[in-house]
Amino acid sequence: MTPESHSTFTEAPAIRPVVATAVVAEPEVESAGRWTRGHVPGEVGIWIFILGDMTLYAALFGSFMADRSRDVALFNESAAELHVSFGAINTLLLLCSSLFVVLGIRAVREQISRQRAPLLFALAMVCGAGFVVNKYFEYSDLLSSDLPPAENAFFIYYYVLTGIHLTHLLAGMCVLYFLYRTSRRPRLEQKQIRAAESGASFWHVVDLLWIVLFPLLYLVA
Amino acid sequence: MPALLRTVAVPVWALLMVATVVSWSIGADHGADSNQELATTVIMTTAFAKTWFVGMYFMELRHAPLALRLLFNAWCIVGCAAVLGIYLLG
Numbered sequence: 001m002t003p004e005s006h007s008t009f010t011e012a013p014a015i016r017p018v019v020a021t022a023v024v025a026e027p028e029v030e031s032a033g034r035w036t037r038g039h040v041p042g043e044v045g046i047w048i049f050i051l052g053d054m055t056l057y058a059a060l061f062g063s064f065m066a067d068r069s070r071d072v073a074l075f076n077e078s079a080a081e082l083h084v085s086f087g088a089i090n091t092l093l094l095l096c097s098s099l100f101v102v103l104g105i106r107a108v109r110e111q112i113s114r115q116r117a118p119l120l121f122a123l124a125m126v127c128g129a130g131f132v133v134n135k136y137f138e139y140s141d142l143l144s145s146d147l148p149p150a151e152n153a154f155f156i157y158y159y160v161l162t163g164i165h166l167t168h169l170l171a172g173m174c175v176l177y178f179l180y181r182t183s184r185r186p187r188l189e190q191k192q193i194r195a196a197e198s199g200a201s202f203w204h205v206v207d208l209l210w211i212v213l214f215p216l217l218y219l220v221a
Numbered sequence: 222m223p224a225l226l227r228t229v230a231v232p233v234w235a236l237l238m239v240a241t242v243v244s245w246s247i248g249a250d251h252g253a254d255s256n257q258e259l260a261t262t263v264i265m266t267t268a269f270a271k272t273w274f275v276g277m278y279f280m281e282l283r284h285a286p287l288a289l290r291l292l293f294n295a296w297c298i299v300g301c302a303a304v305l306g307i308y309l310l311g
Contacts, residue, residue: 038286051292058300065304069311088245092238098279099234103225113225197281204280208272211237212300215268219248220308221257 042198050205053168057209061216064157068220071153076221078154081145086138087218090131094207097127101179105200108183109193117183124203125176128169135166158217165209172206175199233278237271244268262305269301 040047068075104120107113142155179199182192244264276293277283283290 035288036286038289039281039284040286040289041281041284047289051296054296058296058303061300062303062307065307066311069307084245084249088241091241095234095237095241098275099230102228102230102234102279106228106230107225116225201280204275207279208275211271211275212268215244215248215264216304219244219264220261221248 042201043194046198046201050201053205054209057212060157060161061212064161064216067153067157074152075154078152078158079218079220081142082158082218083138083141084218086134087214090134091210091214093127093130093134094210097124097131097176098204098207100124100127101176101200101203104179104183105196108188108196118180121176121180121183125173125180128173128176131169132166132173135162161213161217165206165213168206168209172203175202179203230278233274237274240267240271258309261308265304265308266301269297269304272300273297 100120100123104117104124107117107120176199179196182188182196185192188196244267247260248264273294276297282293285293
């Protein structure tokens with residue numbers, strides 16, 4: 001089954017009333033099709049949320065860089081206090097979890113090694129749990145040091161950005177559990193596959209945001 | 222299982238893993254004075270390129286409607302340009 005075969009957008013012309021089709025000029029129909037033809041991975045609503053979330057984070061990235069440019073020395077000294085290995089290992093963990101989710105969705109949707117799908121989503125959860133454990137040790141290490149997070153603009157950004165991201169990740173872990181439970185069913189309806197795709201898209205955005213947060217906070221010098 | 226792994230997402234994942242390790246090794250040397258601007262530019266450009274690969278190949282946006290792909294591409298380009306623009310000019 002190709003991804004296009006279960007797209008809302010590709011199905012739209014078939015359910016459009018005949019009268020409406022007749023009154024719309026042909027070039028406009030083709031033009032509209034060019035913009036909307038294809039497969040939306042998941043519900044349209046989840047994409048409104050994802051794009052909104054990404055926009056909010058982009059604004060925070062810009063705000064961080066603008067404040068950094070006002071006090072480069074403080075931001076560089078503070079960033080040097082972070083252990084880069086914590087951030088890098090978390091990036092690798094999220095990339096692995098994303099691959100497991102991709103393979104899990106492929107197994108569910110395309111019926112390839114279908115029985116492996118629950119294991120793949122469980123492995124993604126293990127990677128997510130690894131991220132949380134790693135973050136716990138990192139936060140503990142920072143909070144036990146003499147660094148004054150509340151008086152340091154860099155650390156305020158660090159805790160806000162990574163804290164919001166961690167909240168996303170914990171929500172994503174619930175989504176992964178939903179994917180795991182869903183994938184254990186012997187047969188899935190189209191609606192359930194679409195819901196699984198929505199969950200997978202959310203998990204990937206958790207990975208995507210960390211891919212930028214890691215170099216922004218730990219590596220910019 | 223091998224049939225399941227026969228997807229472009231697997232080599233993309235390997236590429237992203239390698240890019241992460243390379244960025245890690247470049248950026249780990251915080252104290253180095255030489256070429257810090259160049260290193261940061263390379264690292265942040267790589268990061269936004271990685272997000273594009275995640276979007277296209279993990280989130281399956283390469284099969285998505287043009288409108289959605291354009292919005293995502295715009296986020297990658299504008300985000301990267303804003304971060305690097307403020308870094309280099311700020």
